Amino acid sequence: MKKNNSGLPARDEKTIMDSNMKWANRDLSVLMLTCGYLCLPMVPCRGESYSPRAGRPHPDFTLPNIADRKPVSLSQFRGRKVLLIHLASW
Amino acid sequence: MPAWNTKTKEWIRQGKLVVVGIAQEQHADRCRLFAQWHQLDWPILHDPINVMQVTGVPIEVAIDERGIVRSLQPNRDTFEQEFLNRVFAPDDASPPESSLEAVQPDVAALRRLAEQGGSYKAWRDLGDALVLWAGPGGVDEAIHAYAQAIQAKPDDGDAHFCLGVCYRTRCESEHQRPGDFQTAVDHWMTARSLQPNQYIWRRRIEQYGPRLTKPYPFYDWVQTADREIRARGDQPVGLSVLPTDSEMASPARELEAGPGEVKPPDPEGRIVRDTQGLVLAEVTVVPARVKPGGVVRIHLTLRPNDARQTHWNNEAEPLRVWVDLPSGWRAQPQLLVWPPSDRPRSSEPRHLELEVCTSPDASGTSRLGAYALYYVCEDADGTCRFLRQDIPITVAVDK
Numbered sequence: 391m392k393k394n395n396s397g398l399p400a401r402d403e404k405t406i407m408d409s410n411m412k413w414a415n416r417d418l419s420v421l422m423l424t425c426g427y428l429c430l431p432m433v434p435c436r437g438e439s440y441s442p443r444a445g446r447p448h449p450d451f452t453l454p455n456i457a458d459r460k461p462v463s464l465s466q467f468r469g470r471k472v473l474l475i476h477l478a479s480w
Numbered sequence: 481m482p483a484w485n486t487k488t489k490e491w492i493r494q495g496k497l498v499v500v501g502i503a504q505e506q507h508a509d510r511c512r513l514f515a516q517w518h519q520l521d522w523p524i525l526h527d528p529i530n531v532m533q534v535t536g537v538p539i540e541v542a543i544d545e546r547g548i549v550r551s552l553q554p555n556r557d558t559f560e561q562e563f564l565n566r567v568f569a570p571d572d573a574s575p576p577e578s579s580l581e582a583v584q585p586d587v588a589a590l591r592r593l594a595e596q597g598g599s600y601k602a603w604r605d606l607g608d609a610l611v612l613w614a615g616p617g618g619v620d621e622a623i624h625a626y627a628q629a630i631q632a633k634p635d636d637g638d639a640h641f642c643l644g645v646c647y648r649t650r651c652e653s654e655h656q657r658p659g660d661f662q663t664a665v666d667h668w669m670t671a672r673s674l675q676p677n678q679y680i681w682r683r684r685i686e687q688y689g690p691r692l693t694k695p696y697p698f699y700d701w702v703q704t705a706d707r708e709i710r711a712r713g714d715q716p717v718g719l720s721v722l723p724t725d726s727e728m729a730s731p732a733r734e735l736e737a738g739p740g741e742v743k744p745p746d747p748e749g750r751i752v753r754d755t756q757g758l759v760l761a762e763v764t765v766v767p768a769r770v771k772p773g774g775v776v777r778i779h780l781t782l783r784p785n786d787a788r789q790t791h792w793n794n795e796a797e798p799l800r801v802w803v804d805l806p807s808g809w810r811a812q813p814q815l816l817v818w819p820p821s822d823r824p825r826s827s828e829p830r831h832l833e834l835e836v837c838t839s840p841d842a843s844g845t846s847r848l849g850a851y852a853l854y855y856v857c858e859d860a861d862g863t864c865r866f867l868r869q870d871i872p873i874t875v876a877v878d879k
Contacts, residue, residue: 438533440532442552443549445548446548446549447547447548448549450580451532452582452584453502453525453531453612454584454613455524456503456508456524459508459615460582461583462500462523462525463582465547465579466579467500468545469577470497470579471543471563471564472498473484473497473500474501474543475484475499475501476501476502476504476534476537476539477524477538478538479510479701480683480687
C-alpha cells in the first residue's frame, strides 16, 4: 500500500484514511486543503501538545533519519512492536 | 537512553522489537555524534522544529503491531513480560495492516498549495517540509514560508519557533546575513511568550542564554565523546558547527566575581576608529529582554571584511573587547581577550561571549558602550593598522 504522505500532515491523512473516506487516491492538493481544517483528537496538531494515550493509535509521522536523511515513518513498522523514544543529547 | 539501549539490544537482535528515536535538537550531526558515542544502533530521526509537538524529553512510548499505544514511560524491568511477550487483541480482531513505505513530502505540491491558497497552515507546512527535506539550500525559502504564515497569523507560536530555527541555521552557514542570530532569538522569545510552557522552545533559548537561567550545560559532553570514541579506535562524527561557549557553560547561581579590578584599554577613546569597516561586528543579546536585575548573555562576533580583503595580524597584541556599564550593572568578564594564535595571520570569525547583570533599578532600553581593539591588515598592500571599533549593545529591560 503506497501512502500519500506529506510529512507532518500525514498524521491528518492517516486519520482520514482510517475513516474509510478513500482520500488516498485523490489529488494531493485536495487532501492537503482538507487536512488544513481537520484536527482530530488522536492526531497531534500544531498548537496541541504531544499526548499519546494508551489504547489509542499513535499518530503517524515521517521524519529524516539523522544517518542518511532518508524518510522514516512509524507506519513502516506495522506488524512489529515499537519502542519510540523522544530524546535530546542534553 | 543508554539504559534502554543496553536492555533492548537482544530484543532487537531477536526481531522482537524495533526501537526508533526522535531527537529534538537543532543540529543533526551532534545527534549522530551522541549516537556514535553511546553506540545507539537504532534509527534516530531528526525533528529540529518539533513537529511532534513534544513538550519534554525523554518520553518513551510502547506501540504494538497495529500502531496502538500500549504504555507510556514503560518499566524497563517488566517491559519484556508486559509488552514484548504479550498479545494485544484488537477491538475488531482485524489483522495488522501491512507496513507503509515512508515517503517524503512533495515540496512542489506544498509550494503550489501555499501560493494558491495562502493560508497560514499551508505556508507553515511548506516551511516544515523545506526544513526537514530540502537541506541547507532550502533555508531562505523556508524563512519566506514561515514569514508568510506569521503574516497570516501573527500569534502562531509554532511558526515563530520554526522561523527562529531557520535564522539560526542560516547564521551558522556560509550564507549568513547580519542580524540572523538576533532575529532567531527574537522569534524564539515571541514563541515562548505565546506558549510559556513549551519546554523544547524554552530549552532552545537557554542553549544560548546566560548561565543563571541554564538548567544544565547542553553540549559539554561533546569533548568527552570525541575523546572516548577516539580511544575506541574510531573516528568521531565531525561537527559542522562546534558548540559555542554558552552551549557548553555550566549553570551558575549568580554572576561570578571577576579577576579583580580591570582597566579599560582605551578609556579616553584615543585609538583611531575603523571607519572603513575593515572588521565587521555583530551583537546578539540572549534573551532579548529581561526583568530588572536579570542577566543576559551577549554574543559578539568579529570577522575580517571579505569585501575589503582583510585579515587579523596575530603577531601583535591580541583582540580585546571592553564593555562600559551603566551604574549598578555588572559584567563577567568586562574585558575579553582573544587567545594568541600560532599563525601570524588568519581571517576566522572570532566569537566572544560575556554575561551582563542589569541593575535592579533598570528599565527601558539601555545602550552599553562596548568597543573592540584589534590589529587588522589589508591583503592588497599588506598595510596593518591598530584600530578601535565602537560596538553599541542594546539591552531591553521590562518592568
